[in-house]
Amino acid sequence: MSLRRYTVRIGERSFTIDVVETAADRFEVSVDGRVFEAALVGEHDVAGGASSPAMPVPVAAPDAAGVPAPAAPPPVAAATPRPAPRPRTDRSAGVVTAPMPGVVLEVFATPGATLRRGDAVLVLEAMKMRNTIRCPKDGVVAEVLVAAGQPVGPGDVMVRLDLDLAPP
DSSP: OEEEEEEEEETTEEEEEEEEEEETTEEEEEETTEEEEEEOOOOOOOOSOOOOOOOOOOOOOBOTTSOBOOOOOOOOOOOOOOOOOOOOOOTTTTEEEOSSSEEEEEEOOOTTOEEOTTOEEEEEEETTEEEEEEOSSSEEEEEEOOOTTOEEOTTOEEEEEEGGGOOO
């Protein structure tokens, strides 16, 4: 079972979203304390990055003399320095990464083994809890980069998969 916590902003409100993978295609999603059961129906790789539509420039009404008032500039997001990107779980990249800091307890995957989406890859202990880390996609284990007893950080690559050799 792996946990992901997201904080998202919609308009002026922030929401905390916890996603717990309870099975290969089942999730428990908590949005600000409200819990929902969710099932994965489809998974698709999306080319390119996120995009946002261009913001329209506001047009002010003319004054009594017919002269347009200056328009207020569109809102600009405050420039906040962002840390350099860390390696993240990319389910399309054929890697299994640590979802949180912890210590690897057991490794089930071996190089050359065929894994199906949802198969147990390893057990990670985090905050005194055992978390079974599951395979994100069908593939063949190309490389195991961790061993039992090894500490890992969030986003560390633990297993590489060859997706081209995935069973049909």
